[in-house]
Amino acid sequence: MANVCAVCGKGVTTGIQVSHSHIRTKRTWQPNLQRVRALVNGTPTRIKVCTRCLRSGKVQRAV
Template identity: 75%
Template sequence: MARKCAICGKGVVVGMQVSHSHIRNKRTWAPNLQRVRAVINGAPRRILVCTRCLRSGRVKRAI
């Protein structure tokens, strides 16, 4: 469960960083993942969730 949202599956994206002089470097973009306690199958568990899923209410937080 590394660098991937447990709800939507959003993960690391690879691409090219292009400077003003058009020098290209490979780089990665990581999602903004937060470790939260969520209710999964009726029990609280710690999962990695992206902030988009947290904001949109797709995660039922555990108290």
């Protein structure tokens, strides 16, 4: 899948944007994904990971 974190599965969320005049339109919230070289089963591969997983140390980065 395109916009999904490879670790926690965080993805696109949909909702409704409400303007000052109360006009309601659909909108999406995109996760903050970074393309990172990480160790997956001992081999370095490129995966998309959200910044929360990177910051909390759930990802072992490849050097």
